[in-house]
Amino acid sequence: MVPAAWSLSEQKQRKKFQAAITNIPEDITIESLFPEGTSGPFINESNLQSFKIVQEQDGTRILIGYFATWKALSCRLAKNQMWKQTELAWCKHSTPSFRSPR
Known part of the structure; x- marks a missing residue:
C-alpha cells in the first residue's frame, strides 16, 4: 500500500529500500496486517513504510x-x-x- 498523499518522487524513492518475503502464508492478507484499519504487530515490528502483496502466475504470493x-x-x-x-x-x-536494452 502506498499512501495516497505521496508525490511521484516519493513513490520512486521508496523503490531504493525494498525487501521481500517470498511464498507467504495464505493468511497474510491486507486485512490481517491491518486489523480494524490500523497497523498490526507484524507491520509495526517490521518498521515498514509501505508494502504490497503480489501474486505470481504460479499462485505463490510475495510480500514486498x-x-x-x-x-x-x-x-x-x-x-x-x-x-x-x-x-x-x-x-x-x-x-x-x-x-x-538499447
Missing part, C-alpha cells in the same frame, strides 16, 4: 516491503520475523525493469 532508510532495511534483513508460529525471512528485492 518498502523501508524509509537503508538502516531500517538492513536491520530487517538481519533478523527473521515471526508470523504466528512461522518464521519468515526477508530478502533483498528490486523492482524488475521491463525496458528493452
